[in-house]
Amino acid sequence: MISLGLIPLFPLLGCIILGAIAVISSGSKKGPAEGFVGTLAVLFPALSFAGVALLSFNMPEGGIRETLCNWIDIPMFRVDIGFLFDGLSRIMLLFVTGIGSLIALYSIGYMHGDRGFARYFAYINLFLFSMIVLVLSDNLLLTFLGWEGVGLCSYLLIGFWNKDLKNCQAANKAFIVNRVGDIGFLLGMLFLVTVGGSAILNYDVLSNFISMVINGNHVEIVVPVLSVAGILFFIGCTGKSAQIPLLTWLPDAMAGPTPVSALIHAATMVTSGVYLLARLGSMFALLPVVLDIIVVVGMLTAFWAAVAGLFQNDIKKVLAYSTISQLGYMFMASGVCAFDASIFHVFTHAFFKAALFLGAGAVIHALAGEQDMRKMGGLLKKTPVTACVMIFAFLAIVGFPGFAGFWSKDLILERLFMNCSMFIPGFTIFGHEVPNIPLNGVVYAVGLATAVITAVYMGRLIILTFFGSYRGSKESEEHIHEAPAVMLIPMVILAFGAVFAGYLWADSIGIKFFAETLAPVVGAAQAYNTPAVTAHLNPVVFAVLGTVAALLGMFIAYKIYAKARIPAAKGSSAPEGGKATWTFLFDSIHKYVGIIPVNVLAWICDVVVDKVLAAAQWTLGAIATILGDGVASFQVRKVRVQIALSILGLIALMVVVLLTGGTL
Amino acid sequence: MLLHLLVLAPFVAAILMVMTSKEDAKSSSRLAILMGIGFTAMSVALIAGGSVSTEAIEWFQIPGCKGPVYYYLTSHGLASWMVFLSSGLSLVALISARGITCRSYRNFAIGIFSLMGAMNGTFLAADAVLFFFFFEAMVIPAAVLIAGFGGKDRMKAAMTFAIYTLVGSAPMMVALWYVLTVADNSMLISFAVAVQGLPEGTQNVLLGCFMLAFLVKTPIFPFHGWQAITYAEAPAPLSAILTGAMSKAGVFGFIVWVLPIFPLSMNAVSGMMWLGLFTAVYGALMALRATDGKKLLAFSSMGHLGLAVAGVFSLSEAMLPAVLVLLVAHGISAGAQFYLMGIAERMTGTRELDQLGGLSSKNPVFSTLFGFAGVMALAVPGTAGFVGEFSVLLALWDMGPLPALVAGFTLILSAAYMLRFIQKVIFGKAAREYEEGRRTSPLEGFSIAVMLVLLLVFGFHPAFITNSLVEPEATENPAAAQVLNNAALNNGEAPMTEEEIHQLDSTLAAAGFKDDERASIIAQMKGDNSSEAVTKSENSVKETSDAE
């Protein structure tokens, strides 16, 4: 059995070696040999994946725990560096390292000829290290290390092409917005520490603590503090997983290389919020208020982002909003304590969204950097493999029966209806007693509507990109080519995943492998919350409704976009008018709530307070100088006169001494 | 012996440098760097060796005071790390200065060595007058170096710096003198005992005088007027030392001299904490608007040190390790950033952020270091900065969620300005054409890389730092036990004379007793009517020593 410490160690080694290569080769004209660097870059994630796979097959029931060493040890606070490998981290690790390796492979083709080839892979390896630490750690503080680490790598990779300041600004935005969330995470940890000392940051201790609370009927006592902690953790999750209100960074993050968008901003990093909720599931299960907030936020995010996805012209932006929307689904599921369903959706989403992004990357690659969908079209014949991959992934994301997305999304919608216990409290109006109005139907309906919109905007993407006729310039048409094999292989593998990943938990045909894996971790939390709808409903009803929604959306997309004349692309691919208002709604909120007040404060400090202080200081100085000048003017030019004057002073002193008899 | 060497040998080194050739910068720099390495090695040995003290040597007698002034050095975890910072940063400064001031390297090295000696003295002095002596002595070489090697406005900067800091500590001198006339001698304990005996109004005035000196040195809002211009105009290696080691003298003073001596009211404590937090926010906001790279770093330092001061006055149990880690982390990372900014200035000839940019494509090695250092300053987990800031947050949490929230806010702001800084300096395209100056030399790059790696090491294993604060149990020490027995025998007899008490005190100190323990033992020995005051002082001393 290999040590758990090895799994993050491999990418870390890779990062160090590749970083060293990048720095050493930076002086030379040609750059390092791409074959060598590429091999190293794929080797380390692949080794790590192999390690995870090996561990997965031999995992004992309760998981593997391993404490490496002590990390921080100060009075009142002690945290170890330790790893926990259980059902949840197993699944996360498998797809993180697996997809990570695939995307590293894909990147060899995508980044071919880039000056920062080695640097790019150093970052990718660093990212994988952080992500592995995030999901493998056995305590919150170490998770936080990974949490900020992935944020840092995201920053580095968004701003990878740093000659363009726009990319840098997008990167800065991503990091700062994430920082806001991270502070929530940090303060959440502090709240937890007040409840149970630093040991409670360990996940095992935490869940023991929670079960102790439940068994001892102390729930009412701890819930207020835990609720605050829960909300703070949730703020952290909204930052990392791009939920309302901290979602503005994700669309901008598309400035990075496309494989990065696939790996970090679709498949892995952004789902760490969902992971954290599942990890802390036992705690969240106690906090109905927080759960309701999560549902509402997830619902609003899913719907808002789906609509925003309709308005985008940039192929990557569509996928970005789609990601936000799908993350909204996952949060909704978490909000009704369906943590296994949310992780399942994370899992399937990772496949189909990564496939979509890589496909988009291949398209962009084929079109020499063109990202505006209005200038594409008819690529089905020119790049058939890419098109097939994307169409499979498309079917998966809209929830076409049998594809991966169908199983997971269906499960989430079902759980939403069954478990959502939100209600409007009963009230009295005109003497009538109105009973509690349950809201599970509303939540379910919004989820379903979002599924329809998802099918519409994804259908639009596929139609605009692959069908119709090519709308770009003539000379660019001749250069269109299929991607090299090194890029196609990962795409095809991911497309397989997009089709078949759902069969790990196909409720309708009785496969529950996924649920069983997760049960030891999140089972207790899910059992704590009783379903709102106790009547038994046939799951087939939900499946049919979901299928109808998908088909309806695809039909609408076909009706609108297949025949419509596409407006000629003018300049920027950004949406305009009302579409822009909707898209940049949260950007403007951030601007008025965050950026402008801080700038005004900074202005006050700089221009008012500091100048006033400086003036005060210089006034004091000036007074001293003036006084000094005044005294200096007593100084007569002739030395002798001065001595004469001092003799006079002596006389005066003498007289005083004599008059007082020396007793003064 | 090590203590004497660390304090006095830098001055000897400065004299040695006087004898080297003025023109031949190469050979004199080699000598200087070798000596710098020696001092750094000694400071590491000091950390490894744990707490030690020298014999208390009578130095001189101030007329009107009861006891003499001692030349008495002692090291504890906090002090030895500060000494490490001052020696290590001086070493890097000596290395880095080869590129910046080759004109009269010798004079620069003389200044750096005397500054290092004064700083080491400040951190190691166990006698109040000795401490004050070195505290003031630090200013002079620094001001001379600024005036000699600074930027365009160097004379103004040097004057502002010297006058501001000297005026700031002038009240402290008066207070010191006043306490000396009351106290038995100039040691910490007798100070504490003496101050406890004074009426409350006097105590407050004295406290204010002490505070002012440290507030100016740190600097804390509103006494930061000297800082931006000084750090900006000083040569970059010196700025690094100023922020990395010298400004720590302020925080050090709060911990070692203010907290044990003065019984602080709750209002004063929370007031200072909020002042520190306000400084943290203020520094961050000012850094957001700064247009000069070095000024940005100056305000960033101010913010971090504000956070450290807030941490000190949280008076939490975790305060001392938290603040120590924060100080060490900030010392190294801010130092590295100043050096890097100095290199950027050397290469491009400007430090205006709008005029910089595009270095990442022109000079990748430099930019890698620069970006790395920036990331370190962001307090990303895994770096020492994170451990420091997180534990300070933890300490602040003792005072309630609001201070921690404000501290968290400063973390967000620090991310904002630091990213802007990185972007402006190394990303994008060069804002203007310029003749490229000397690039990073391998030795420079290596030394800065070592600093950054140190930050990582401390980030993953902060026990290197925090363990130095854990003292071995005093009673296990046989020598100490014997002293205690002797003292117990002596107890029934006539009250001890001042000399005897002093002897006892230094023996106890040598045996590894902490200040408050010594104070209480001596109070027992005296058996006079001041015992009540002593117990009071014990309580106030306790907070700090507990944290130790």
Place this chain on the structure above:
Amino acid sequence: MLALIYFIVLAVIAVGSAVCVLLSRHPLYGALSLVVSMVSLAGIYGLLGSPFLGVVQIMVYAGAIMMLLTFVIMVLNGARDSHTPMFDKVSLFVIPAVIVLAGLVGFALVRSPIAFDAATIRGSVAITSKTLFDVAQTGPGYFVLFEVLGVLLLSAMGAAVLLAKKRLGSVDSEKTEDKH
């Protein structure tokens, strides 16, 4: 009685030659008068019972210092000063002021009860040197002071050589400009 007579004689010579210093026009004459005054003061030291001090006074003051002074006066040819008046407005103010001051101090002195002590020690060479150098008896204070003085004299000599060697930079350049 005899002592008083000697004292009066010496005092008159000392004061008289001091007045000569005040009134002489040429510094060389002033210097010679000063030597006379110092020698007579040396006599008074001897009269008071400090013969060693008197001898040192003659050797160092009247000998070395005044020799140096006269030498410099002759080298610089200080007689060139003849056109500036001996006294001016300041002098008219200073002389009465100093006299008043001296009067006041003298008034205070006269009222103070001081008298010679019979048990006083004669400051012979043996006693003085014992005081200075017998560290075991009188402690290291005088000895250290003595050594410090030696260093002081040495450094004064060095400083004098350095000073007398070079010109003032600024004035120098002014002058060279004038010449051109």
Place this chain on the structure above:
Amino acid sequence: MELQAIYVQILALVIFAIGLIVAVSRRNVFFVLMGVELALNAVNLSFVGFAKTLPNDMSIVGQVVPLFSIAVAAAEACVGLAMVILIFRNRESVDADTYSNMKG
């Protein structure tokens, strides 16, 4: 009539006064120096005079201190004359009133 301690002090006072007058009222820098020396001598005399009013070991102090003061005076004269030479070379004048470089 015996020699009284006060006579010595009066003599010292008179010589001091004359020295002061010489130092301040004469403009020739050599006279200034000589006046200072005269005043110093007077102070030495005063020292010895007072020493003789003390008994035993205490009296020796007053006889040793003038020794040091003479030595210091020698150093002072040495440096002072060097400065006079330096200034004279630059100013071509021994008039103390023309020396006003140091005026701020």
